[in-house]
Amino acid sequence: MRYTLQRLLLLLITLVLLSLFTFSLNYFFPGDVLTNMTGIRAIDANQYASVALERDINASFPQQYITYLGHILSGQWGQSLITQEDVFQTMTPLLGASLELIVLTMLLSMLLGAPLGIYAALTEGGSFDRIITGLGLSSYSIPVFWLAQMLILFFAVKLGIAPISGQINPLYDVPVTSGAVLIDIWLNDYPYPYAALLDALNHLWLPIIVLSIMPMTMLIRITRGAVLDVLRQNYIRAARARGLKGSTILTRHVLPNAMQQVVGQLGLLFSLLMSNIIIVEVIFNWPGIGSWLVKSIYERDYPILQAGVLVFATLILLVNVAVELFHAWRYPQVRKELYAE
Amino acid sequence: MPNNSIYYQQREPSPLRSIWLLMSSNPFVVVAFWALSIIFVLMLLSPLITPYDANQQFADAILQPPSWHNEGEIRFLFGTDDLGRDLLSRIIAGSVYSLGYPLVAVAFAALIGIAIGAWAGLSSGMRSSGLNHMLDVILSIPSLLLALVIIAILGPSLFNVMLAITLVLIPQFIHSVRNAIRDEIHKDYVTASKLNGCSTWYLLTRVIFPNITATVVMQLTFALSTAILDIAALGFLGLGVQAPAPEWGTMLARSLDQVYLYPWTMVLPGLALFITILAINVLGDNLRLSIQKRVEQ
Numbered sequence: 076m077r078y079t080l081q082r083l084l085l086l087l088i089t090l091v092l093l094s095l096f097t098f099s100l101n102y103f104f105p106g107d108v109l110t111n112m113t114g115i116r117a118i119d120a121n122q123y124a125s126v127a128l129e130r131d132i133n134a135s136f137p138q139q140y141i142t143y144l145g146h147i148l149s150g151q152w153g154q155s156l157i158t159q160e161d162v163f164q165t166m167t168p169l170l171g172a173s174l175e176l177i178v179l180t181m182l183l184s185m186l187l188g189a190p191l192g193i194y195a196a197l198t199e200g201g202s203f204d205r206i207i208t209g210l211g212l213s214s215y216s217i218p219v220f221w222l223a224q225m226l227i228l229f230f231a232v233k234l235g236i237a238p239i240s241g242q243i244n245p246l247y248d249v250p251v252t253s254g255a256v257l258i259d260i261w262l263n264d265y266p267y268p269y270a271a272l273l274d275a276l277n278h279l280w281l282p283i284i285v286l287s288i289m290p291m292t293m294l295i296r297i298t299r300g301a302v303l304d305v306l307r308q309n310y311i312r313a314a315r316a317r318g319l320k321g322s323t324i325l326t327r328h329v330l331p332n333a334m335q336q337v338v339g340q341l342g343l344l345f346s347l348l349m350s351n352i353i354i355v356e357v358i359f360n361w362p363g364i365g366s367w368l369v370k371s372i373y374e375r376d377y378p379i380l381q382a383g384v385l386v387f388a389t390l391i392l393l394v395n396v397a398v399e400l401f402h403a404w405r406y407p408q409v410r411k412e413l414y415a416e
Numbered sequence: 417m418p419n420n421s422i423y424y425q426q427r428e429p430s431p432l433r434s435i436w437l438l439m440s441s442n443p444f445v446v447v448a449f450w451a452l453s454i455i456f457v458l459m460l461l462s463p464l465i466t467p468y469d470a471n472q473q474f475a476d477a478i479l480q481p482p483s484w485h486n487e488g489e490i491r492f493l494f495g496t497d498d499l500g501r502d503l504l505s506r507i508i509a510g511s512v513y514s515l516g517y518p519l520v521a522v523a524f525a526a527l528i529g530i531a532i533g534a535w536a537g538l539s540s541g542m543r544s545s546g547l548n549h550m551l552d553v554i555l556s557i558p559s560l561l562l563a564l565v566i567i568a569i570l571g572p573s574l575f576n577v578m579l580a581i582t583l584v585l586i587p588q589f590i591h592s593v594r595n596a597i598r599d600e601i602h603k604d605y606v607t608a609s610k611l612n613g614c615s616t617w618y619l620l621t622r623v624i625f626p627n628i629t630a631t632v633v634m635q636l637t638f639a640l641s642t643a644i645l646d647i648a649a650l651g652f653l654g655l656g657v658q659a660p661a662p663e664w665g666t667m668l669a670r671s672l673d674q675v676y677l678y679p680w681t682m683v684l685p686g687l688a689l690f691i692t693i694l695a696i697n698v699l700g701d702n703l704r705l706s707i708q709k710r711v712e713q
Contacts, residue, residue: 089553103569212701216694218645220652220668221686224675232676342556350558354649369653372568380568388557395556 078403078410086396093388097381098143104377108132112143113153114162114378147385153378162382166364170386171254172242173363176352179283181345184291189337192298193330199303207295214292219351223285223358230281237281240360244278247271254362282359286351290344294337301336305329335406342395349391431710432629438706439699448698455692459511467493467502470509470662474500479678497667497681498674506662507688513651513663515692517574518643521581526636528582529589534620536590537597551591559584560646564655572655581646585639592635596628630707637700641693648689664689 101111109123109132110116117123127133131142146152152162195204231239242256243249249259249271256275265271305311306329314324356365368383370376403410429437439445458465474496481488482495482503494503536547554562559581566580600606601624609623650656651665659666664685671681 085549085553092553100565100569212697213690213694216641216690216697218648218652218665218668218686218689218693220649220665221682221689224668224672224682225686228675228679228682346556346558350560353560353564354652357653368564369655372564372655380565384561384565387561391557392553 079400082396082400082403086392089392090389093385093392094144094147095140097385098140100381100384101377104380106377110156111377111381114156114159114376115154116156152382155379156376157374162378165379166367166382166386168251168254169362169364169367171258172256172361173254173352173356173365175255175257175279176282176286176356176361176363177348179279180286180290180348183283184287184294184344187287188291188294189298189334192295192337193302193325193333195295196299196302196306197325204299207292207299211292211296214288217288219285219289220354220358222288223282223355226281226285227358238278240358242278242362243271243275247274249275282355282361285359286348286355289351290348293340293344293347297340298333298337301333302329304336305332308332335402335409338398338402338405339409342398345394345398346391349387431627432633435630435703435706435710438709439702442702444698445702448695451691452695452699455511455515455695458508459515462508462512466505466508467491468505470506471501471660472505474502476500479674479681481678482680482684485680494684495680497670498678503681503684506667507664507685510662510664510667510685511688511692513574513657513661514644514648514665514689517578517657518581518640518647521578521643521647522585522636522639525582525585525639526589526632529586530593530632532586533590533593534597537594537601538616538620547590548594551587551594554587555591559642560649563646563650567650567655572650572658574657574661577647577650577656580650581643584646585643588639588642589635592631593628596631597624600624600627630703630710634700634703634707637696637703641696641700644689644693644696 101108104111107117109127109130112130113126115122115126129142130146131138134142150163152166154161155165158165191207195207198204227239230237238244247265247267247270249256249265250263252259252262256279257272259265260268260271260275311324311328314328319327352363353365353369355361356363357369360366364383364386367379368387371379371383428434474492477489477492477496478500479498480492480496480500483490483493485495488495492502492504494507496502497506562584563577563580566583567576570576570579597620606619606623609619614623647656648663648665648668651663652669654666654669657663657666659670667685668682668689671678671685675682
């Protein structure tokens, strides 16, 4: 309980610091501070004056920051410098599209990575184990932009079994509500759900494979190491001595304890995934937060840029804290270590 | 020369040397070490050994396939790109941008980070734990995102990229050096030296530092592979080293338009990048394992 409060307090402080950082970005970016903040140019004199009043731009810095925080919390994130569209409203479907990729990638890598890791640990020294440990490091070293291009070249160009980029064939004009195509098709009662679903899946599988290769192989390595670690413990030997079946030892004694170490690493995996998703979204032309952020840097669209940074960093921090809390809640021995410090 | 040590003397290898002895039993590590050394030498000699200037264009040989291809020519070993520039020369010259500049960035980051980390490791209490919480937060945010923000403020150019990468790497060094010193400082040998009346400076440089060298070296390899990947990623996004500089990531970005017809313009620079990072990661990973083994011994 104390730990939960401590983590949540730290999260709150971090988020405040993060917003302070994005607030100060307005001053660091070249150009007018208010324009950077709201996306409204000084040419539009009336609106500029009203926004200046609304944002307390002439007040002291702390006052300005508090007003800024209020705007952020109430979803008034200004408008884009280029398209003049409301930043918050543009952001939500993009976040949905990114989350779709993230969730599916994490699911795939966990569903495949953990069992394969366990299998590798049980057959330690076998050919599968050696291949996995060898591949683990190489997949960690492949630059994701190169891997994406290689896979596109192979699957989309040579074999022609996947589209090169995009989220769905433009022929299917699925209305965008949540941003995640699979959910949108289901939500909006699209007239040809199965054809659209098939097409969306066809667009999805390649980016997901590109994204999941790195977390998956890392998960295999972590799981393998954790299982091997647990297998060496005395309580496993004791369980063997009691004459328990191999499968019982595995499911009742090895796995729960090994998973504790694996869960502890999930936050790190997520951070890695988030840095890859920026690049993969750009390559696959995926309408997500990552490609939005990069595009805003090209276009020097500062309101969008700070929104992108805010969303990205918040997402990473939230997931990290959630993983830590789950870890401490599920595994008392972790809590004990934390208190002992 | 005759052996003039008369007395039998048991020589303990230094921490770093004993780790190298452990590591070199693995053939992959030896291969990785030599591969990296060769790339490093190629980088140093790159102005001398490139067959052509990296930006020289051959109008008669545009998009020439590599020499092992049926239509390839031996004068362009790796073929040419869409402007008729020799790929082999560009890849060799690019190693300066893709390996040399990350090395410089890592060196600066290490200097600053180790100094701050040592200071934080020796001090204790509020100051230290506050710093630690801050570092945990900064480290959970991917380095690429931080670098992107810094580039967005400063604008893309070679110098700004170097600045961004250096700044991004510093927290990692602070974190690892601080933790390494924390682990050592309460051990008996440090206490003994303290009781002997050693100054803090002597304690740090002569007593603690030799024992955390391996950790620092490991952190250096990690930082180097991060720096190489990030500089290439920024180059790929067009926010890093600017064309026509033959940086590997920038070359990959340029090949994006023609990769489907002329794949070698993409495969070869990527392969160079991959081999370099793989060699560094193999070294770093085995270093970690060897440190563990040595601690267990």
